[in-house]
Amino acid sequence: MKGEKQVMKAFDLLTATLNGEMTPGESWQDEFNVWQWLDQGVLHVAPLSPADSRNCDRAIVLSCAIHGNETAPIELLVDMIQQLSCSPRRLQARVLFILGNPPAVVNQTRFIEENLNRLFSASQQQAKAKNPEQQRAIDLMAAVDQFFSQALPHQRRVHYDLHTAIRDSQYPFFAVYPYHPDGFKRAAVARMQAADVNTVLLSHEPATTFSYYSHAHHQAEAFTVELGKVKPFGENDMSKLQPLKQLLNQMLYGQWPEPTIAPEQLKLFTVTRAVHRQQQDFELSFDDKLANFSQFKQGQLLGRDGDTDIVAEHDGEAIVFPNRKVAVGQRALLTVIQATPDLLIN
Numbered sequence: 588m589k590g591e592k593q594v595m596k597a598f599d600l601l602t603a604t605l606n607g608e609m610t611p612g613e614s615w616q617d618e619f620n621v622w623q624w625l626d627q628g629v630l631h632v633a634p635l636s637p638a639d640s641r642n643c644d645r646a647i648v649l650s651c652a653i654h655g656n657e658t659a660p661i662e663l664l665v666d667m668i669q670q671l672s673c674s675p676r677r678l679q680a681r682v683l684f685i686l687g688n689p690p691a692v693v694n695q696t697r698f699i700e701e702n703l704n705r706l707f708s709a710s711q712q713q714a715k716a717k718n719p720e721q722q723r724a725i726d727l728m729a730a731v732d733q734f735f736s737q738a739l740p741h742q743r744r745v746h747y748d749l750h751t752a753i754r755d756s757q758y759p760f761f762a763v764y765p766y767h768p769d770g771f772k773r774a775a776v777a778r779m780q781a782a783d784v785n786t787v788l789l790s791h792e793p794a795t796t797f798s799y800y801s802h803a804h805h806q807a808e809a810f811t812v813e814l815g816k817v818k819p820f821g822e823n824d825m826s827k828l829q830p831l832k833q834l835l836n837q838m839l840y841g842q843w844p845e846p847t848i849a850p851e852q853l854k855l856f857t858v859t860r861a862v863h864r865q866q867q868d869f870e871l872s873f874d875d876k877l878a879n880f881s882q883f884k885q886g887q888l889l890g891r892d893g894d895t896d897i898v899a900e901h902d903g904e905a906i907v908f909p910n911r912k913v914a915v916g917q918r919a920l921l922t923v924i925q926a927t928p929d930l931l932i933n
């Protein structure tokens with residue numbers, strides 16, 4: 588009725604995904620935006636009017652639950668989507684929200700059969716899927732390809748893939764900046780700092796992660812963002828994610844954020860090695876409780892892979908994402924050393 592404010596029902600990404608409430612292809616509108624359910628857990632929201640859509644200068648992918656037990660990023664995106672559905676606002680971006688691995692969320696595990704975040708590659712796209720995670724990687728790559736293929740040349744492309752880490756960390760919030768042969772951008776790192784993510788790892792080689800895929804195939808400003816430690820639903824301290832939420836809201840609704848870097852707070856690391864498990868007989872020399880970014884002295888033993896010792900190659904070399912349980916052939920550990928902000932380019 589005229590003059591009557593339409594009250595929208597909160598759209599819940601998690602419930603809609605897990606309960607199979609939506610049909611792929613289904614779409615609906617609010618006052619400003621058009622919503623499309625592209626696939627299970629894949630939601631596209633864009634300005635309704637063609638003029639607004641043409642004028643918006645950003646294409647943003649926000650993904651969570653690529654690992655099923657990493658709940659804080661799910662809670663964040665569920666909350667952002669609920670707010671947008673209850674109080675519609677004019678978007679400055681086309682946005683693709685992704686809940687990555689629904690069966691693993693139900694199972695409350697990192698994955699079901701295979702680590703989804705090792706399957707984003709051109710070769711996987713060509714291959715016949717042998718398990719649900721391989722199929723999901725193929726489907727998510729197709730969704731991201733389609734999303735960015737609709738971006739106009741002047742539009743910024745962004746993909747933040749949100750995670751939480753298995754173990755404690757000396758720096759609980761940190762980002763992995765995918766390998767950039769041409770250099771790592773100061774402005775992109777400054778945006779991470781605006782989200783209170785002051786620790787950034789500069790990757791040394793291509794990877795088969797979701798963030799690397801969007802960067803390498805679509806030139807997106809992409810990061811894997813670690814937001815504290817894995818916890819069950821309801822146990823996350825969501826107040827710590829407020830700066831990220833504010834940044835994302837600005838990216839979605841406001842002027843493009845152009846913060847400057849804060850060098851005194853920044854902890855920048857270059858990845859020196861990705862250690863892949865080669866043998867069944869594999870061990871790490873330290874406790875599972877040892878925090879990410881714990882440092883070692885040159886020559887100190889980090890682990891053993893069959894008959895080969897894995898030792899620290901530099902004083903101050905630190906460990907990130909150590910995991911003695913990964914399958915043979917998978918990444919079991921990153922080693923990093925601290926770097927200075929002059930490594931970053933404009």
Ligand SMILES: O=C(O)CCC(=O)N[C@@H](CCC(=O)O)C(=O)O
Nearest residue numbers: 704750752753754763796811908
């Ligand atoms: O805490 C851990 O050991 C893993 C946390 C996690 O899922 N990290 C991502 C990082 C991806 C990247 O290197 O960009 C992963 O391992 O997939």
Ligand SMILES: [Zn+2]
Nearest residue numbers: 654657750751
């Ligand atoms: Zn993860």
